[in-house]
Amino acid sequence: MALYQFEGLKPQIGPGSFIAESALVIGNVKIGKDVYIGHGVILRGDYGMIIVGDGTAIEEGAVVHARPNDRTVFGSQVTVGHGAMIHNAQIKDFAVIGMRATISDYSVVGEWAIIGEMGLVKNSQQVPDDKIAVGVPARVVGNVNQEQKDFWSYGKRLYIEMAHRYNAPGAFLRIDQPGE
Secondary structure: OEEEOEOOEOOEEOOOOEEOOOOEEEEEEEEOOOOEEOOOOEEEEEEEEEEEOOOOEEOOOOEEEOOOOOEEEEOOOOEEOOOOEEEOOEEOOOOEEOOOOEEOOOOEEOOOOEEOOOOEEOOOOEEOOOEEEEOOOOEEEEEOOHHHHHHHHHHHHHHHHHHHHHHOOOOOOOOOOOOO
16 A cells, blocks of 8 residues: 655554555545545545545545645545545545545535535535435435435445455455466
8 A cells, every 4th residue: 555654644544444555645644444445546635634434435546635724524434436536525424425526625415415426516515414416516306215325335335345355365466477
């Protein structure tokens, strides 16, 4: 994994968390336990803080940053889809951020809210708890039902398990030649 100290600020990683070798975790980043940080993720805590709650999955290619002296905060068991961009926002527990979605400065995504793929949560926008928001800019189109919560709970458990599987001795090994 690529962990970098910046101006004396060092990432803190909780037990059971997996950070891919190609991910960059820089500076003032606090990662809880059982977190999955995918390949190519950038968590850049150079002049702002990033907090990642327990059991959260930040999938491949996502980019996270914060404004100077401010923070980006993920609650527990948040799912962030591939290629998403989160900047100086708050994502509450169990929220789901779709692939390639953008969550902008000072916005808040509520508990169990779902942001659709490529959605744009604008500067200072609030997405309430248990709501589905889609589009550019994102607008609420419905309520999250129990079936959706059950589906996403299953996915959240899979990523916690995946973090543990990647960390298992001998499970994830670099090979230099095909066929090794």
